[in-house]
Amino acid sequence: MRVVHLGLGAFHRAHQAWYTQRANDASDGEGWGIAAFTGRSPRAAEVLSAQDAVYTLVERGPGGDLAGVIQTVTSVADGGDVDRWRGAMADPAVAVLTLTVTEAGYRPPSGDLDADLERLRSGAGAFTAPGRIVDGLRARRNAGAGPLAVVSCDNLPHNGAVTSDAVSGLARRLDPALAAWIDAEISFVSTMVDRITPATTDADRETVLRLTGVDDAAPVVTEPFSEWVLSGAFPAGRPGWEAGGAQFVDDVEPFERRKLWLLNAGHSLLAYLGLLRGHATVAEAMADEQCSTALEALWQEARTELPFDDAAVDAALAALRDRFTNARIEHRLAQIATDGSQKLGPRILDPARSRLHAGREPGAAQAGVIAAWILHLLGDRSADPGAEALTARLRQHPDDDAALAAETVAELAPSGDLGSLPDLVREQLGALRATTTFLTTESLRGAH
Incomplete structure (x- = not known):
């Protein structure tokens, strides 16, 4: 089974990818892989693809550093690569779409949404996060690939509802039948995420080389603390994120x-x-x-x-x-x-x-x-x-x-x-x- 992620960046790689690694490590069955797509810039995908999307995660505590290898990101791509995005979202093996697109990504300017609507009507790819999600869900519906869960991992109250409103609103403007399919087949999961993850520096890359002997161009440095609380349905299944300490509750608010x-x-x-x-x-x-x-x-x-x-x-x-x-x-x-x-x-x-x-x-x-x-x-x-x-x-x-x-x-x-x-x-x-x-x-x- 697979996860698609939109918004490839340091936080995703320190949080959702780390939890998925823990889930895979604890599982006796087949592991989960993540097809990750960038949001604003393709740079992260370019760097990670050169090392097969494998990277080092350093947990930096007051007393020292602990380095581990994360292998759950199985592919990386520019979010603007329309064919790869649609193909990933139309894959019936995909059960979850996770998002880290920043708070602003859910509420782009109305002019940007209007422009995306015209692009979607013409068959071109979208630029905004809601536009890309609608484009991907349309490809999934057309392929008959079945339901999935959309999981927001950004710092927004009621982020599942915010995502649902943004996606469903744009879908209704594009195609009411698509909006009805989304309402029936797609769940929107609310989450609370927490792990301080600063931007990686050249000094961090030098630290990884010293600790591991690996010249990693894309390590992630984060704190030992991590928290993830989720509320919502996963109609097509999910990784066993509990292995990393994730909590599943009735109300995340x-x-x-x-x-x-x-x-x-x-x-x-x-x-x-x-x-x-x-x-x-x-x-x-x-x-x-x-x-x-x-x-x-x-x-x-x-x-x-x-x-x-x-x-x-x-x-x-x-x-x-x-x-x-x-x-x-x-x-x-x-x-x-x-x-x-x-x-x-x-x-x-x-x-x-x-x-x-x-x-x-x-x-x-x-x-x-x-x-x-x-x-x-x-x-x-x-x-x-x-x-x-x-x-x-x-x-x-x-x-x-x-x-x-x-x-x-x-x-x-x-x-x-x-x-x-x-x-x-x-x-x-x-x-x-x-x-x-x-x-x-x-x-x-x-x-x-």
């Missing part, structure tokens, strides 16, 4: 909230505040008292909204402190800071809404993340296509904290349901300008 509101929200705080204070990695930011104090305050604001008892939350936070202070995992803040316009809603605004619904005000630390993001957008290191229009507007009045706060919160939450959050963001902007002394209005203006 509480686990999503715990991860988004503690780990991911914490990462966003450390990224935006840490970059403003001149840090490069999560561990560096954790060593800065201003960053770590703000992080603890953010966690206290979120913990009251989680459906877990105090002991469970305390254990989760203790694990996060250990993981975030592991200086041997160089998790780059600039990598975490990308696409804040997509990430801050589920990570920061949703727990703030939960506080409001419970009769509490949004927290000052939650507002502080938004304030730090505003200053990040005003600087010269922002990588967020979804915030380009907002950034242009903010740069028209970089000194007016009230306007910056109001405009940003309105952009992130057009419904206007966040109570006093804009006022708190304004206050936090003033505090950040006062405490982050090297960040001046002149430097912000001079960035562009």
Whole structure:
């Protein structure tokens, strides 16, 4: 049996491919292979194909490195290779399609979806993730290859439902009969995934050569910790991912909230505040008292909204402190800071809404993340296509904290349901300008 994966990158190779390797190692029967396709760039496929898609995974703990070989990726290809993509998706031996296309991949601009719709109508390949999935499912239906499970592995709440909505919506516009087939034959599984996986560096490749004697051009370095919680049906079967510790539950939503509101929200705080204070990695930011104090305050604001008892939350936070202070995992803040316009809603605004619904005000630390993001957008290191229009507007009045706060919160939450959050963001902007002394209005203006 086979898995098809869209979004070949380091996280997939450290997480889903690793779990599948563990499943195969524990199985007495035939193992599962992964046909992996790239998302935005074909580069990963080019590098991996040169070494038969076999690569080294290094688990980097505080005390040392442990290297292992991952052999479950059996083929790699450019996601833009239409014939190979359709052929893989039409294979009746394929039972699962997994996805790591980033948060933004599920909600591409409407113009991109419109363009994909025209390409699909003409028989050409699609560019967006929803478009490629629809194209692949159409090929599967036409081949009579049967049902499968689509499994999102990105940091989105209700990611299975988000995937279903994106795919079914585009399919209905293309062919209502195809949409009906998808509704009847395809399941959409929701998951919570967790494993910190920084971008691989030349130093990592040198480490692998020293540890193994293998000149691996595409190793993956990750932390020892890993978690995967899944909820949904697998109508054509699946690997025995339990062998790697995966959990199958009736409702993944509480686990999503715990991860988004503690780990991911914490990462966003450390990224935006840490970059403003001149840090490069999560561990560096954790060593800065201003960053770590703000992080603890953010966690206290979120913990009251989680459906877990105090002991469970305390254990989760203790694990996060250990993981975030592991200086041997160089998790780059600039990598975490990308696409804040997509990430801050589920990570920061949703727990703030939960506080409001419970009769509490949004927290000052939650507002502080938004304030730090505003200053990040005003600087010269922002990588967020979804915030380009907002950034242009903010740069028209970089000194007016009230306007910056109001405009940003309105952009992130057009419904206007966040109570006093804009006022708190304004206050936090003033505090950040006062405490982050090297960040001046002149430097912000001079960035562009």
